Amino acid sequence: MYCADGNRYGIMKYHRCGDSGLKLPEISLGLWHNFGDTAVYDNMKQLCFTAFDHGITHFDLANNYGPEPGSAETNFGRILKEEFSGYRDELLISTKAGYEMWDGPYGNWGSRKYLLASLDQSLRRLSLDYVDIFYHHRMDPETPLEETMGALDQAVKSGKALYAGLSNYDGPALEKACEILEDLKCPFVINQNRYSIFDRTIENNGLKDMAALKKKGIIAFSPLAQGLLTDRYLNGIPEDSRVKTDGRFLKENQISSEKLAQIRALNEIAAGRGESLAQMALKWILKDGVVTSVLIGASKPWQILDNLKVLGSVEFTREELRRIDEISLKSGE
Numbered sequence: 001m002y003c004a005d006g007n008r009y010g011i012m013k014y015h016r017c018g019d020s021g022l023k024l025p026e027i028s029l030g031l032w033h034n035f036g037d038t039a040v041y042d043n044m045k046q047l048c049f050t051a052f053d054h055g056i057t058h059f060d061l062a063n064n065y066g067p068e069p070g071s072a073e074t075n076f077g078r079i080l081k082e083e084f085s086g087y088r089d090e091l092l093i094s095t096k097a098g099y100e101m102w103d104g105p106y107g108n109w110g111s112r113k114y115l116l117a118s119l120d121q122s123l124r125r126l127s128l129d130y131v132d133i134f135y136h137h138r139m140d141p142e143t144p145l146e147e148t149m150g151a152l153d154q155a156v157k158s159g160k161a162l163y164a165g166l167s168n169y170d171g172p173a174l175e176k177a178c179e180i181l182e183d184l185k186c187p188f189v190i191n192q193n194r195y196s197i198f199d200r201t202i203e204n205n206g207l208k209d210m211a212a213l214k215k216k217g218i219i220a221f222s223p224l225a226q227g228l229l230t231d232r233y234l235n236g237i238p239e240d241s242r243v244k245t246d247g248r249f250l251k252e253n254q255i256s257s258e259k260l261a262q263i264r265a266l267n268e269i270a271a272g273r274g275e276s277l278a279q280m281a282l283k284w285i286l287k288d289g290v291v292t293s294v295l296i297g298a299s300k301p302w303q304i305l306d307n308l309k310v311l312g313s314v315e316f317t318r319e320e321l322r323r324i325d326e327i328s329l330k331s332g333e
Helices: 041-053 071-083 085-090 112-126 145-157 171-183 207-214 257-272 277-285 301-312 318-328
Strands: 014-016 023-025 027-030 058-060 092-097 131-136 161-167 188-194 217-221 293-296
Touching (some): 023 027, 027 041, 041 071, 041 301, 071 112, 092 112, 092 161, 112 131, 112 145, 131 145, 131 188, 145 171, 161 171, 171 188, 188 207, 207 217, 257 277, 257 318, 277 293, 277 301
Parallel strands (some): 027 058, 027 293, 058 092, 092 131, 131 161, 161 188, 217 293
Antiparallel strands (some): 014 023
């Protein structure tokens, strides 16, 4: 059985999640792409070992992560049982419900029936009594917000989750959700949203400002813009790129000559800082203290180690931040 590195807490930085008592590691591991049934189990284990050995305590899932949907939870549940059973109280495990998971009218969106049933299914797949954070995965335009927030409240008060979270909400919806959850005295602590140098949605829809105002944490996913903010596309689109082999998340038409020019210009700034483009992109997410943690994905252990180098990187100068904005926000991207 796996034995964790005794020095695992020596390097990682931990940030308080809003004004709650919960702390998250600066870097968290997302299990979106590489923990489904098409992945190699031994590699999954090595990814988890490498992460935890370096202080990454937070492992993020959702009911539909795979492929097939549910398989990431099942595979991670096996790793927990076989390798991490003695470390449960050192781990922060999150899952979500909100996207389509099963057929019929009760397997999608934000109804009380769907959320609570999905959480029960997730716990069975994970072989856990509770998760640390249970998220509603996306806003539901039809279900009353009071019903959805009431389901999160019940999930916590039943002991099946310790904290509630929201994912893919905007600022106005977050404000209303906060009011409901505060009235219910439900420990809602975190928002999970897409955020990167190339995707400023949470700056434009009020989420980032509202989270800061309400003193709630933010954890950012897709910080590398599906690989665009790495050295992978500096010389065009590789033949083995996910753009060509998969295409579900990053489309070839998104990588225009203008976008490639932006990537190369950003890479020059990173080089001037003595960093890779990916390391700079991760550091940028955390630049102002509003974002609590950054979710990374990895297919190989060395990628985790490479991303962890951001922990020792220097702060940005005003000129660097100005140049990053000038490059990434210019028209024609």
